[in-house]
Amino acid sequence: MSTLHTSHDPAHAAHGHDAHGHGDHAKYPFLQHHFDSPAHQFDSAKLGMWLFLATEVLFFGGLFVAYAVLRTRFPEVFSYASHYLNTLMGGINTCVLIASSLTMAMAVRFAQTNKKGPMLLCLVLTFGGACGFMVIKYFEYSHKIHEHLVWGKTFYVPPHTEEGEHEAAALAKAPESTVTLTVANPAAPAVAPIVALPAVEASAIKPAAAAPQGLATVREQAKAEHLPVADQDPAIAHPTLHLADPKMPANTHLFFAIYYCMTGLHGIHVLAGMVMLAWLIWRGARGDFNSDYFTPVDVGGLYWHIVDLVWIFLFPLFYLIH
Amino acid sequence: MASNAHAHDSHGEPHPLVGHLVPFWLLFITGGALLALTVITVAVRYIDVGEFNMVIALGVAVIKATLVALFFMHLRWDRPFNLLTFVGSMAFVILMMAFCLIDTAQYRSLQFTGNPPEVENTLQSNAPGAPVARFKPYTP
Numbered sequence: 001m002s003t004l005h006t007s008h009d010p011a012h013a014a015h016g017h018d019a020h021g022h023g024d025h026a027k028y029p030f031l032q033h034h035f036d037s038p039a040h041q042f043d044s045a046k047l048g049m050w051l052f053l054a055t056e057v058l059f060f061g062g063l064f065v066a067y068a069v070l071r072t073r074f075p076e077v078f079s080y081a082s083h084y085l086n087t088l089m090g091g092i093n094t095c096v097l098i099a100s101s102l103t104m105a106m107a108v109r110f111a112q113t114n115k116k117g118p119m120l121l122c123l124v125l126t127f128g129g130a131c132g133f134m135v136i137k138y139f140e141y142s143h144k145i146h147e148h149l150v151w152g153k154t155f156y157v158p159p160h161t162e163e164g165e166h167e168a169a170a171l172a173k174a175p176e177s178t179v180t181l182t183v184a185n186p187a188a189p190a191v192a193p194i195v196a197l198p199a200v201e202a203s204a205i206k207p208a209a210a211a212p213q214g215l216a217t218v219r220e221q222a223k224a225e226h227l228p229v230a231d232q233d234p235a236i237a238h239p240t241l242h243l244a245d246p247k248m249p250a251n252t253h254l255f256f257a258i259y260y261c262m263t264g265l266h267g268i269h270v271l272a273g274m275v276m277l278a279w280l281i282w283r284g285a286r287g288d289f290n291s292d293y294f295t296p297v298d299v300g301g302l303y304w305h306i307v308d309l310v311w312i313f314l315f316p317l318f319y320l321i322h
Numbered sequence: 323m324a325s326n327a328h329a330h331d332s333h334g335e336p337h338p339l340v341g342h343l344v345p346f347w348l349l350f351i352t353g354g355a356l357l358a359l360t361v362i363t364v365a366v367r368y369i370d371v372g373e374f375n376m377v378i379a380l381g382v383a384v385i386k387a388t389l390v391a392l393f394f395m396h397l398r399w400d401r402p403f404n405l406l407t408f409v410g411s412m413a414f415v416i417l418m419m420a421f422c423l424i425d426t427a428q429y430r431s432l433q434f435t436g437n438p439p440e441v442e443n444t445l446q447s448n449a450p451g452a453p454v455a456r457f458k459p460y461t462p
Contacts, residue, residue, distance in 0.1 A: 016385070026409060037340070038340055039340045042340040043340075044343060046401070046404060046419050047401070047404060050404040050408060051407060053408060053411075054407050054408060054410070057408070057412055058411055058414065058415060060414075061415030061418065061419075062418075063410075063421050064419065065418055065419045068419050068422070068423055069422055072423060072426065072427075073433070087364065089461035091364055095360060098356045098357055098360065099357075100395055101353070101356075101390065102349060102350070102352075104394070105344065105349050105352075105394045106346070108344065109344060109346065109349065113338070113343070118429070153441075153444050156445050157440060158443070179344040189410075215459050250437040251437060251438075251441070255442075277427075291337065291338045291339065292338070294338065294341070298396075301394075301456075302395055304391055305391075305395045308390060309390050309391070311386055313359075313380075313387070315363075316380065316382070316383050320364065320379055321375075322368075322369075322375040322376075
Protein backbone atom coordinates (compact mmCIF):
# COMPACT_ATOMS: atom_id res chain seq x y z
CA MET A 1 0.00 0.00 0.00
CA SER A 2 2.57 2.53 1.12
CA THR A 3 4.63 1.96 -1.97
CA LEU A 4 1.73 2.97 -4.23
CA HIS A 5 1.44 6.54 -3.05
CA THR A 6 3.13 8.99 -0.79
CA SER A 7 1.12 9.66 2.33
CA HIS A 8 0.58 13.04 3.95
CA ASP A 9 2.92 12.11 6.72
CA PRO A 10 6.27 13.82 6.01
CA ALA A 11 8.24 11.12 7.81
CA HIS A 12 6.57 8.52 5.69
CA ALA A 13 7.31 10.52 2.57
CA ALA A 14 10.96 10.78 3.51
CA HIS A 15 11.00 7.05 3.85
CA GLY A 16 9.61 6.75 0.33
CA HIS A 17 12.28 9.13 -0.89
CA ASP A 18 15.03 6.74 0.03
CA ALA A 19 13.46 4.02 -2.03
CA HIS A 20 12.92 6.10 -5.19
CA GLY A 21 15.53 8.80 -5.11
CA HIS A 22 13.06 11.53 -6.12
CA GLY A 23 13.96 14.77 -4.42
CA ASP A 24 10.52 16.34 -5.00
CA HIS A 25 8.75 13.51 -3.26
CA ALA A 26 10.77 14.01 -0.12
CA LYS A 27 10.23 17.77 -0.23
CA TYR A 28 6.48 17.72 -0.94
CA PRO A 29 4.51 15.27 1.17
CA PHE A 30 1.35 15.87 -0.89
CA LEU A 31 3.04 14.80 -4.13
CA GLN A 32 1.60 11.53 -5.36
CA HIS A 33 3.98 8.79 -6.36
CA HIS A 34 2.98 8.77 -10.02
CA PHE A 35 3.75 12.46 -10.64
CA ASP A 36 7.20 13.86 -11.28
CA SER A 37 6.73 17.26 -9.70
CA PRO A 38 4.08 19.45 -8.01
CA ALA A 39 3.56 21.28 -11.32
CA HIS A 40 2.96 17.96 -13.08
CA GLN A 41 0.39 16.97 -10.43
CA PHE A 42 -1.30 20.38 -10.45
CA ASP A 43 -1.59 20.55 -14.24
CA SER A 44 -2.99 17.02 -14.40
CA ALA A 45 -5.62 17.85 -11.78
CA LYS A 46 -6.61 21.01 -13.63
CA LEU A 47 -6.85 19.20 -16.96
CA GLY A 48 -9.04 16.54 -15.36
CA MET A 49 -11.29 19.21 -13.89
CA TRP A 50 -11.61 21.04 -17.19
CA LEU A 51 -12.54 17.80 -18.94
CA PHE A 52 -15.23 17.28 -16.30
CA LEU A 53 -16.44 20.85 -16.81
CA ALA A 54 -16.64 20.16 -20.56
CA THR A 55 -19.00 17.25 -19.83
CA GLU A 56 -21.01 19.60 -17.60
CA VAL A 57 -21.31 22.09 -20.46
CA LEU A 58 -22.58 19.29 -22.71
CA PHE A 59 -24.94 18.09 -19.94
CA PHE A 60 -26.58 21.50 -19.66
CA GLY A 61 -26.15 21.99 -23.40
CA GLY A 62 -28.82 19.38 -24.17
CA LEU A 63 -31.32 21.33 -22.10
CA PHE A 64 -30.28 24.59 -23.73
CA VAL A 65 -31.00 22.98 -27.11
CA ALA A 66 -34.43 21.88 -25.85
CA TYR A 67 -35.01 25.44 -24.68
CA ALA A 68 -34.04 26.86 -28.08
CA VAL A 69 -36.35 24.45 -29.94
CA LEU A 70 -39.29 25.18 -27.61
CA ARG A 71 -38.73 28.91 -27.75
CA THR A 72 -38.62 29.09 -31.55
CA ARG A 73 -41.66 26.80 -31.68
CA PHE A 74 -43.73 28.72 -29.07
CA PRO A 75 -42.35 32.28 -28.85
CA GLU A 76 -45.70 33.59 -27.56
CA VAL A 77 -45.64 31.14 -24.64
CA PHE A 78 -42.23 32.37 -23.50
CA SER A 79 -42.99 36.08 -23.70
CA TYR A 80 -46.28 35.48 -21.86
CA ALA A 81 -45.22 33.03 -19.14
CA SER A 82 -42.00 34.88 -18.27
CA HIS A 83 -44.19 37.41 -16.45
CA TYR A 84 -45.07 34.76 -13.89
CA LEU A 85 -41.44 34.62 -12.76
CA ASN A 86 -40.27 37.02 -10.08
CA THR A 87 -37.53 39.14 -11.65
CA LEU A 88 -36.54 40.63 -8.30
CA MET A 89 -35.92 37.20 -6.75
CA GLY A 90 -34.06 36.05 -9.87
CA GLY A 91 -31.96 39.22 -9.84
CA ILE A 92 -31.11 38.85 -6.17
CA ASN A 93 -30.10 35.25 -6.83
CA THR A 94 -27.86 36.37 -9.68
CA CYS A 95 -26.11 38.86 -7.39
CA VAL A 96 -25.79 36.24 -4.63
CA LEU A 97 -24.11 33.81 -7.02
CA ILE A 98 -21.76 36.47 -8.41
CA ALA A 99 -20.78 37.52 -4.88
CA SER A 100 -20.16 33.91 -3.90
CA SER A 101 -18.05 33.44 -7.05
CA LEU A 102 -15.98 36.43 -5.97
CA THR A 103 -15.47 35.06 -2.46
CA MET A 104 -14.53 31.67 -3.98
CA ALA A 105 -11.88 33.31 -6.18
CA MET A 106 -10.62 35.16 -3.09
CA ALA A 107 -10.49 31.88 -1.15
CA VAL A 108 -8.19 30.47 -3.84
CA ARG A 109 -6.02 33.59 -3.61
CA PHE A 110 -5.79 33.27 0.19
CA ALA A 111 -5.02 29.56 -0.04
CA GLN A 112 -2.18 30.34 -2.45
CA THR A 113 -0.61 32.73 0.06
CA ASN A 114 -0.90 30.60 3.21
CA LYS A 115 -3.69 32.75 4.75
CA LYS A 116 -5.69 30.04 6.44
CA GLY A 117 -8.11 32.23 8.41
CA PRO A 118 -9.19 34.49 5.52
CA MET A 119 -9.41 31.45 3.24
CA LEU A 120 -11.79 29.71 5.65
CA LEU A 121 -13.83 32.91 6.00
CA CYS A 122 -14.18 33.18 2.21
CA LEU A 123 -15.15 29.52 1.91
CA VAL A 124 -17.79 29.96 4.61
CA LEU A 125 -19.12 33.09 2.87
CA THR A 126 -19.31 31.12 -0.39
CA PHE A 127 -21.20 28.39 1.42
CA GLY A 128 -23.53 31.03 2.86
CA GLY A 129 -24.16 32.37 -0.65
CA ALA A 130 -25.10 28.87 -1.79
CA CYS A 131 -27.52 28.55 1.15
CA GLY A 132 -29.05 31.95 0.34
CA PHE A 133 -29.52 30.93 -3.27
CA MET A 134 -31.32 27.73 -2.29
CA VAL A 135 -33.56 29.53 0.22
CA ILE A 136 -34.69 32.05 -2.41
CA LYS A 137 -35.15 29.19 -4.87
CA TYR A 138 -37.32 27.40 -2.32
CA PHE A 139 -39.61 30.41 -1.97
CA GLU A 140 -39.87 30.75 -5.74
CA TYR A 141 -40.66 27.08 -6.28
CA SER A 142 -43.14 26.71 -3.42
CA HIS A 143 -45.08 29.77 -4.56
CA LYS A 144 -45.32 28.43 -8.11
CA ILE A 145 -46.25 24.92 -7.05
CA HIS A 146 -48.98 26.36 -4.85
CA GLU A 147 -50.38 28.31 -7.81
CA HIS A 148 -50.21 25.21 -10.04
CA LEU A 149 -47.65 26.95 -12.25
CA VAL A 150 -46.03 23.60 -12.97
CA TRP A 151 -45.44 21.13 -15.77
CA GLY A 152 -47.95 18.63 -17.04
CA LYS A 153 -51.65 18.20 -16.34
CA THR A 154 -51.63 19.90 -12.95
CA PHE A 155 -51.11 23.19 -14.76
CA TYR A 156 -54.67 22.85 -16.10
CA VAL A 157 -56.27 22.04 -12.74
CA PRO A 158 -57.71 25.20 -11.18
CA PRO A 159 -55.62 26.22 -8.19
CA HIS A 160 -57.62 27.01 -5.09
CA THR A 161 -57.13 30.02 -2.95
CA GLU A 162 -56.17 29.46 0.68
CA GLU A 163 -59.82 29.89 1.62
CA GLY A 164 -60.96 27.52 -1.09
CA GLU A 165 -58.65 24.77 0.14
CA HIS A 166 -60.07 24.98 3.63
CA GLU A 167 -63.55 24.84 2.26
CA ALA A 168 -62.76 21.89 0.06
CA ALA A 169 -61.18 20.10 3.02
CA ALA A 170 -64.18 20.87 5.23
CA LEU A 171 -66.59 19.60 2.62
CA ALA A 172 -64.59 16.48 1.93
CA LYS A 173 -64.28 15.66 5.64
CA ALA A 174 -67.91 15.97 6.70
CA PRO A 175 -70.29 17.16 4.03
CA GLU A 176 -73.35 15.74 5.85
CA SER A 177 -72.60 17.27 9.24
CA THR A 178 -72.09 20.64 7.61
CA VAL A 179 -75.53 20.50 6.12
CA THR A 180 -76.95 19.27 9.44
CA LEU A 181 -75.46 22.19 11.30
CA THR A 182 -76.90 24.83 9.04
CA VAL A 183 -80.26 23.14 8.94
CA ALA A 184 -80.34 22.29 12.62
CA ASN A 185 -79.46 25.79 13.71
CA PRO A 186 -82.88 27.45 13.54
CA ALA A 187 -84.73 24.24 14.36
CA ALA A 188 -82.94 23.46 17.65
CA PRO A 189 -81.96 26.68 19.45
CA ALA A 190 -80.81 24.74 22.52
CA VAL A 191 -77.92 23.27 20.54
CA ALA A 192 -77.08 26.56 18.94
CA PRO A 193 -74.53 27.84 21.52
CA ILE A 194 -72.50 24.65 21.20
CA VAL A 195 -72.45 24.63 17.46
CA ALA A 196 -72.42 28.39 16.96
CA LEU A 197 -68.81 28.62 15.83
CA PRO A 198 -68.89 25.73 13.36
CA ALA A 199 -72.16 27.06 12.03
CA VAL A 200 -70.61 30.42 11.22
CA GLU A 201 -67.74 28.67 9.50
CA ALA A 202 -70.12 26.46 7.61
CA SER A 203 -72.16 29.38 6.43
CA ALA A 204 -69.01 30.99 5.04
CA ILE A 205 -68.56 28.07 2.67
CA LYS A 206 -69.02 29.03 -0.92
CA PRO A 207 -69.69 25.82 -2.77
CA ALA A 208 -68.65 27.38 -6.05
CA ALA A 209 -64.99 27.38 -5.09
CA ALA A 210 -65.00 23.88 -3.67
CA ALA A 211 -66.98 22.09 -6.30
CA PRO A 212 -65.33 21.52 -9.65
CA GLN A 213 -67.80 23.69 -11.45
CA GLY A 214 -65.24 25.37 -13.58
CA LEU A 215 -63.15 28.43 -13.73
CA ALA A 216 -65.92 30.68 -14.88
CA THR A 217 -67.35 30.43 -11.35
CA VAL A 218 -63.99 31.02 -9.74
CA ARG A 219 -63.59 34.06 -11.88
CA GLU A 220 -67.00 35.44 -10.99
CA GLN A 221 -66.19 34.92 -7.36
CA ALA A 222 -62.85 36.71 -7.73
CA LYS A 223 -64.66 39.64 -9.32
CA ALA A 224 -67.16 39.71 -6.47
CA GLU A 225 -64.30 39.84 -3.98
CA HIS A 226 -62.62 42.63 -5.98
CA LEU A 227 -59.56 40.57 -6.70
CA PRO A 228 -57.70 41.59 -9.82
CA VAL A 229 -58.98 39.48 -12.67
CA ALA A 230 -57.19 38.82 -15.90
CA ASP A 231 -59.24 41.02 -18.19
CA GLN A 232 -58.94 43.99 -15.87
CA ASP A 233 -55.24 43.50 -15.49
CA PRO A 234 -53.92 42.15 -18.78
CA ALA A 235 -50.20 42.54 -18.21
CA ILE A 236 -49.95 40.29 -15.18
CA ALA A 237 -53.00 38.25 -14.39
CA HIS A 238 -53.88 37.37 -10.84
CA PRO A 239 -51.50 34.51 -10.23
CA THR A 240 -54.14 32.15 -8.91
CA LEU A 241 -56.16 32.64 -12.02
CA HIS A 242 -53.78 31.91 -14.88
CA LEU A 243 -56.36 29.56 -16.38
CA ALA A 244 -58.95 32.31 -16.34
CA ASP A 245 -56.71 34.61 -18.35
CA PRO A 246 -58.13 34.81 -21.88
CA LYS A 247 -54.72 35.85 -23.17
CA MET A 248 -52.97 32.71 -21.99
CA PRO A 249 -51.60 31.03 -25.11
CA ALA A 250 -51.96 27.31 -25.69
CA ASN A 251 -49.22 25.06 -24.31
CA THR A 252 -48.10 27.52 -21.64
CA HIS A 253 -47.27 24.58 -19.38
CA LEU A 254 -44.27 23.84 -21.62
CA PHE A 255 -42.54 26.97 -20.36
CA PHE A 256 -42.78 25.70 -16.82
CA ALA A 257 -41.61 22.23 -17.85
CA ILE A 258 -38.35 23.56 -19.29
CA TYR A 259 -38.08 26.09 -16.45
CA TYR A 260 -38.14 23.37 -13.78
CA CYS A 261 -35.81 21.11 -15.78
CA MET A 262 -33.12 23.73 -16.22
CA THR A 263 -33.32 25.58 -12.90
CA GLY A 264 -33.82 22.25 -11.12
CA LEU A 265 -30.68 20.71 -12.62
CA HIS A 266 -28.85 23.91 -11.75
CA GLY A 267 -30.20 23.73 -8.19
CA ILE A 268 -28.91 20.15 -7.86
CA HIS A 269 -25.51 21.46 -8.90
CA VAL A 270 -25.70 24.16 -6.22
CA LEU A 271 -26.49 21.46 -3.63
CA ALA A 272 -23.51 19.41 -4.85
CA GLY A 273 -21.41 22.56 -4.62
CA MET A 274 -22.49 22.98 -1.00
CA VAL A 275 -21.27 19.46 -0.21
CA MET A 276 -17.98 20.26 -1.94
CA LEU A 277 -17.62 23.56 -0.03
CA ALA A 278 -18.29 21.84 3.28
CA TRP A 279 -15.56 19.32 2.44
CA LEU A 280 -13.14 22.14 1.54
CA ILE A 281 -13.93 23.96 4.80
CA TRP A 282 -13.31 20.77 6.76
CA ARG A 283 -10.00 20.06 5.06
CA GLY A 284 -8.99 23.72 5.21
CA ALA A 285 -9.65 23.84 8.95
CA ARG A 286 -7.55 20.70 9.33
CA GLY A 287 -4.70 22.61 7.72
CA ASP A 288 -4.32 20.58 4.54
CA PHE A 289 -3.83 23.55 2.24
CA ASN A 290 -0.87 25.86 1.81
CA SER A 291 0.93 27.75 -0.92
CA ASP A 292 2.48 24.53 -2.17
CA TYR A 293 -0.71 22.52 -2.20
CA PHE A 294 -4.08 24.19 -2.80
CA THR A 295 -5.32 22.08 -5.74
CA PRO A 296 -8.66 21.04 -4.14
CA VAL A 297 -9.55 24.69 -3.47
CA ASP A 298 -8.60 25.63 -7.00
CA VAL A 299 -10.53 22.89 -8.83
CA GLY A 300 -13.45 23.22 -6.39
CA GLY A 301 -13.49 26.89 -7.29
CA LEU A 302 -13.63 25.99 -10.99
CA TYR A 303 -16.75 23.89 -10.32
CA TRP A 304 -18.38 26.68 -8.34
CA HIS A 305 -17.65 29.20 -11.09
CA ILE A 306 -19.28 27.04 -13.74
CA VAL A 307 -22.41 26.80 -11.59
CA ASP A 308 -22.41 30.61 -11.57
CA LEU A 309 -21.75 30.63 -15.31
CA VAL A 310 -24.78 28.47 -16.10
CA TRP A 311 -26.99 30.75 -14.01
CA ILE A 312 -25.65 33.78 -15.90
CA PHE A 313 -27.33 32.30 -18.99
CA LEU A 314 -30.44 30.94 -17.26
CA PHE A 315 -31.35 34.29 -15.72
CA PRO A 316 -31.90 36.29 -18.95
CA LEU A 317 -33.33 33.27 -20.80
CA PHE A 318 -36.17 32.78 -18.28
CA TYR A 319 -36.64 35.94 -16.24
CA LEU A 320 -35.80 38.67 -18.74
CA ILE A 321 -37.94 37.97 -21.78
CA HIS A 322 -39.33 41.21 -23.07
CA MET B 323 3.64 27.54 -15.15
CA ALA B 324 5.61 27.80 -11.96
CA SER B 325 7.69 30.67 -13.26
CA ASN B 326 4.54 32.82 -13.57
CA ALA B 327 4.10 32.72 -9.84
CA HIS B 328 7.35 34.48 -9.08
CA ALA B 329 6.17 37.77 -10.51
CA HIS B 330 5.76 39.59 -7.20
CA ASP B 331 7.76 39.16 -4.08
CA SER B 332 7.67 42.73 -2.89
CA HIS B 333 5.59 42.07 0.22
CA GLY B 334 7.41 38.95 1.14
CA GLU B 335 4.24 36.92 0.67
CA PRO B 336 4.76 33.24 0.15
CA HIS B 337 4.22 32.66 -3.52
CA PRO B 338 2.56 29.48 -4.69
CA LEU B 339 4.60 26.69 -6.11
CA VAL B 340 2.24 26.34 -9.05
CA GLY B 341 -0.61 28.30 -10.60
CA HIS B 342 -1.09 32.03 -10.86
CA LEU B 343 -1.82 34.66 -8.23
CA VAL B 344 -4.63 36.94 -9.36
CA PRO B 345 -4.34 40.36 -7.72
CA PHE B 346 -7.24 41.33 -5.47
CA TRP B 347 -8.00 44.53 -7.37
CA LEU B 348 -8.59 42.48 -10.52
CA LEU B 349 -10.93 40.13 -8.66
CA PHE B 350 -12.92 43.06 -7.24
CA ILE B 351 -13.11 44.84 -10.62
CA THR B 352 -14.33 41.60 -12.23
CA GLY B 353 -16.97 41.12 -9.53
CA GLY B 354 -18.07 44.76 -9.82
CA ALA B 355 -18.30 44.52 -13.60
CA LEU B 356 -20.42 41.37 -13.29
CA LEU B 357 -22.85 43.12 -10.92
CA ALA B 358 -23.00 46.21 -13.17
CA LEU B 359 -23.72 44.05 -16.22
CA THR B 360 -26.50 42.31 -14.26
CA VAL B 361 -28.13 45.69 -13.58
CA ILE B 362 -27.79 46.61 -17.27
CA THR B 363 -29.33 43.37 -18.51
CA VAL B 364 -32.30 43.78 -16.12
CA ALA B 365 -32.80 47.39 -17.26
CA VAL B 366 -32.73 46.43 -20.95
CA ARG B 367 -35.70 44.14 -20.34
CA TYR B 368 -37.96 47.17 -19.91
CA ILE B 369 -36.84 48.82 -23.14
CA ASP B 370 -38.43 47.54 -26.32
CA VAL B 371 -35.92 47.16 -29.11
CA GLY B 372 -37.70 44.28 -30.80
CA GLU B 373 -35.51 41.38 -31.80
CA PHE B 374 -32.48 43.06 -30.26
CA ASN B 375 -33.72 42.43 -26.71
CA MET B 376 -32.68 38.81 -27.04
CA VAL B 377 -29.40 39.73 -28.75
CA ILE B 378 -28.48 42.25 -26.03
CA ALA B 379 -29.47 39.89 -23.20
CA LEU B 380 -27.39 37.05 -24.63
CA GLY B 381 -24.52 39.38 -25.55
CA VAL B 382 -24.30 40.65 -21.97
CA ALA B 383 -24.46 37.05 -20.71
CA VAL B 384 -21.57 36.08 -23.01
CA ILE B 385 -19.50 39.05 -21.77
CA LYS B 386 -20.20 38.06 -18.15
CA ALA B 387 -19.32 34.42 -18.86
CA THR B 388 -16.07 35.52 -20.51
CA LEU B 389 -15.13 37.62 -17.46
CA VAL B 390 -15.81 34.72 -15.11
CA ALA B 391 -13.85 32.26 -17.25
CA LEU B 392 -10.84 34.52 -17.84
CA PHE B 393 -10.30 35.98 -14.37
CA PHE B 394 -12.19 33.92 -11.78
CA MET B 395 -11.36 30.63 -13.48
CA HIS B 396 -7.77 31.72 -14.28
CA LEU B 397 -8.09 30.84 -17.97
CA ARG B 398 -6.27 34.06 -18.84
CA TRP B 399 -3.07 32.55 -17.41
CA ASP B 400 -3.86 28.85 -17.65
CA ARG B 401 -2.67 26.25 -20.10
CA PRO B 402 -4.16 26.93 -23.55
CA PHE B 403 -5.35 23.34 -23.75
CA ASN B 404 -7.78 23.93 -20.86
CA LEU B 405 -9.22 26.89 -22.77
CA LEU B 406 -9.51 24.70 -25.86
CA THR B 407 -11.40 22.05 -23.86
CA PHE B 408 -13.86 24.59 -22.53
CA VAL B 409 -14.44 26.55 -25.73
CA GLY B 410 -14.57 23.30 -27.70
CA SER B 411 -17.38 21.90 -25.54
CA MET B 412 -19.41 25.08 -26.06
CA ALA B 413 -18.75 24.98 -29.80
CA PHE B 414 -20.25 21.49 -29.95
CA VAL B 415 -23.34 22.62 -28.00
CA ILE B 416 -23.84 25.43 -30.52
CA LEU B 417 -23.37 22.96 -33.38
CA MET B 418 -26.03 20.64 -31.96
CA MET B 419 -28.36 23.57 -31.34
CA ALA B 420 -27.94 24.83 -34.92
CA PHE B 421 -28.83 21.47 -36.45
CA CYS B 422 -31.81 20.97 -34.14
CA LEU B 423 -33.16 24.41 -35.02
CA ILE B 424 -32.68 23.79 -38.74
CA ASP B 425 -34.52 20.51 -38.34
CA THR B 426 -37.52 21.95 -36.49
CA ALA B 427 -37.74 24.79 -39.01
CA GLN B 428 -38.20 22.17 -41.74
CA TYR B 429 -41.39 20.93 -40.07
CA ARG B 430 -42.86 24.31 -39.31
CA SER B 431 -45.67 24.02 -41.86
CA LEU B 432 -46.76 20.64 -40.46
CA GLN B 433 -46.88 21.74 -36.85
CA PHE B 434 -50.08 21.46 -34.90
CA THR B 435 -51.37 24.67 -33.37
CA GLY B 436 -53.38 24.92 -30.20
CA ASN B 437 -53.48 22.61 -27.22
CA PRO B 438 -52.80 18.91 -27.68
CA PRO B 439 -55.94 16.69 -27.33
CA GLU B 440 -55.07 15.49 -23.84
CA VAL B 441 -54.75 19.03 -22.54
CA GLU B 442 -58.09 19.82 -24.12
CA ASN B 443 -59.65 16.88 -22.25
CA THR B 444 -58.18 18.08 -18.97
CA LEU B 445 -59.48 21.56 -19.62
CA GLN B 446 -62.93 20.21 -20.45
CA SER B 447 -63.19 18.14 -17.26
CA ASN B 448 -61.56 20.59 -14.89
CA ALA B 449 -62.60 23.90 -16.29
CA PRO B 450 -65.48 23.71 -18.75
CA GLY B 451 -65.97 27.06 -20.36
CA ALA B 452 -62.60 28.30 -19.28
CA PRO B 453 -61.75 31.32 -21.41
CA VAL B 454 -58.47 30.00 -22.72
CA ALA B 455 -57.25 31.20 -26.08
CA ARG B 456 -56.93 27.80 -27.64
CA PHE B 457 -56.20 28.35 -31.27
CA LYS B 458 -55.06 31.95 -31.31
CA PRO B 459 -51.45 33.03 -31.03
CA TYR B 460 -50.65 35.31 -28.14
CA THR B 461 -51.00 39.00 -28.98
CA PRO B 462 -49.65 41.36 -26.37
